[in-house]
Amino acid sequence: MKPSPTLKKIAAQLNVSISTVSRALKDHPDISIETKRKINELAALIEYDPNPYAVNLRTHNNKEFAIVVPSLSNFFYHSFISSIEEDARKHGYSIFIYRSSNDVQIELEILKNCRLKRVSGVFISITTETKDIAPFLKLDEYGIPVIFFDKVPAYELCNKICIANEQAASLAALAILKKGSNDVLGIFGDPNMPITQVRYQTFNRVLVEGNPVIRLQNVNANSADEAEQLILTMLADYNGTYLTIFCMSDEILTGVMKAVQRKGLKFPKDIGIICISDGMIPKLFYPEITYAETSGFKLGKLALSRMMRCIAGSSFAQTIIDESCLVEGGSL
Amino acid sequence: MKPSPTLKKIAAQLNVSISTVSRALKDHPDISIETKRKINELAALIEYDPNPYAVNLRTHNNKEFAIVVPSLSNFFYHSFISSIEEDARKHGYSIFIYRSSNDVQIELEILKNCRLKRVSGVFISITTETKDIAPFLKLDEYGIPVIFFDKVPAYELCNKICIANEQAASLAALAILKKGSNDVLGIFGDPNMPITQVRYQTFNRVLVEGNPVIRLQNVNANSADEAEQLILTMLADYNGTYLTIFCMSDEILTGVMKAVQRKGLKFPKDIGIICISDGMIPKLFYPEITYAETSGFKLGKLALSRMMRCIAGSSFAQTIIDESCLVEGGSL
DNA sequence: CTGAAAGCGCTTACAG
């Protein structure tokens, strides 16, 4: 195991003090040009680079962000991570990835880890069970900014970057109204999750406001498989051309598409489909599925720029809502 | 910004030396039970945790792995990352994520970063342009084990965890032979990539060995869109029931499925499809696509266990090839 | 323009 070059070694070789080497390498104005030249030359030659642990011990400044998500097998989070990574690298930051597995206990451990490592900032999508805001405030006390994204706490005095759930649900409802569909089936995820509630309420409200006599039915499914079974059962005798299905998420869509394909239904002829999605799954089908977009990528950009402002000193808590938009496929 | 608790503060409050506190907290046998009790109590109370930067400066042991991949928008890498993260956390390790964007220059920067941070180990899937093995050997000189996975260098004296490309291609070919198909279209990615070459050669060899009079055509596509256009053109007049298509990757499959859906072809009746995949995309369709499995998840498990052995002192270079297996859908 | 010294928070060989 090769020892790393240090200031000490450079100093010894050039018969100057460690202080001088340190200053020369950071281009301190006090040091003479000639000394700087000599030192920089040798440093380049032996590939000196400061030990970040020693630096951090003095300056408390590493360049590391942590991203904490409930799950890693999720396209939305991937594009968020991907988006952050891209910009972070440009700013010289490295990224820690942590997964809470939607477990509050693990989440706490991770937060502690972030605190111990004195990361420069934390991006987190909290678990569905997270009620206690204290551990986050604690990070703040240690000067570590926390940016919540996607799944955010109700607590107001914090930085949140959210998907426009209401807008997305509303856009989907409006698209259905515009299409003139009179029979609508809404399929939603876990009814206890705030995101489900918001999407459910908005979708229903907009739809009924727009068409008071619409025939609207809503169901819940906790997995793609459940959604598939539900649709198969509900459409057992279906051979019409009138129904429009709204899928709250990619997971639901996946199950619904399985059922629709199994029954050999064609859209938009036999059945209409619209969903809220990041866009990856909808584009796998032909015709592509029409969706209201929730972009992890755009969310990442917003989150990072908010983070950089926090690091620059802004202590102002802010909630930013990313705009959604309708992406038309041929499924409606 | 709250100052962190330190050994010094504990020592001062209890009128003992810093050394004693340090030893007590790590349950050193020298320290009396009573002293340990007092110290541990106070430490727990003020939530003391050692500063990892100070520890590292002394012990050169952080618990951090880096994962470097060419791209983050890739299901295979995600399941690899997800797999590593899971086990790493259990061992107390944190994960840095780096993306090279398939750019050698960025890859070099990342490797340097890993060296400076003295990570405990690096998992890397190299860029298609990476020729120079020196930067990796350098990490090794600094005592940082490198585990290559998926895209690995030709160089022999290193640890590689590979997908069973030959086996997967062979399994796909055998499945087609078993099915008795006489007309086969193989669609492959970038012909300059070793992975393409291996899959191409094996697939063709096994198929022709098994059925010397088989009608076999091969084409290349560099993207899903290109694959879609290719198929649309080639199948412009197709209305038979004889063709079987082999897709080398998820990306190719995505394009092919677009075309197949567009033309309204049913499998397995009108057309047969088989691919090499991690399994996510094939399961979105009905019937599900039959595929030879390449599991990022299993690869991750293998890579991590190899890494742990390297850290434990094994300097033995080893190439491990993950087994593939055929997952039957209804597309063949 | 340069250096000696203190200190960041820890660990550990040495001494008692």
Next chain:
DNA sequence: CTGAAAGCGCTTACAG
């Protein structure tokens, strides 16, 4: 059983 001291590799206020 406990402590003083050296040192990991750096930065920076102070002195000259």
